[in-house]
Amino acid sequence: MTLWLFFINRKDVVATKKREVGTEVEAYCTKCKMDREHVISTLKSDGNINKVMCHTCEGLHLYRLPKSAKKKAPAKRRVKGAVIVSEADLKKAKPYSMEATFKAGDIIQHATFGPGSIIEIRPAGKMEVGFEFGCKTLVFGRKVAK
Numbered sequence: 186m187t188l189w190l191f192f193i194n195r196k197d198v199v200a201t202k203k204r205e206v207g208t209e210v211e212a213y214c215t216k217c218k219m220d221r222e223h224v225i226s227t228l229k230s231d232g233n234i235n236k237v238m239c240h241t242c243e244g245l246h247l248y249r250l251p252k253s254a255k256k257k258a259p260a261k262r263r264v265k266g267a268v269i270v271s272e273a274d275l276k277k278a279k280p281y282s283m284e285a286t287f288k289a290g291d292i293i294q295h296a297t298f299g300p301g302s303i304i305e306i307r308p309a310g311k312m313e314v315g316f317e318f319g320c321k322t323l324v325f326g327r328k329v330a331k
């Protein structure tokens with residue numbers, strides 16, 4: 186019975202592709218300056234990779250995601266600068282309008298984009314605002330012809 190359970194557990198380990206010291210992993214090599222096959226040298230307490238050794242230059246360094254893996258994630262681009270506005274901040278939110286004036290750090294409520302946080306004020310009456318879905322450049326302080 187004990188043996189049977191042991192086998193079930195082993196199966197789970199394989200299924201989740203747990204990282205183990207001595208197994209190969211593709212990583213960005215800080216010495217070769219490119220993606221290389223590495224061998225896992227040490228693991229962090231949470232099971233993630235800590236240090237890896239490069240097959241090519243035999244350099245030992247902290248694990249870095251391969252560059253190719255970063256390129257494969259275009260979704261990350263869209264969430265660049267994404268800001269989740271907290272419930273408390275939302276109470277301070279000013280309604281966004283092109284005529285209103287804002288400063289960096291202000292919380293705004295946009296009719297279409299929802300709540301956002303002003304990251305940066307740009308020249309020529311533009312500002313960078315972080316919304317939940319990512320960053321947008323909005324204009325402000327403009328005189329709107331009625």
Ligand SMILES: [Zn+2]
Pocket residue numbers: 214215216217218221239240241242243244
């Ligand atoms: Zn290397």
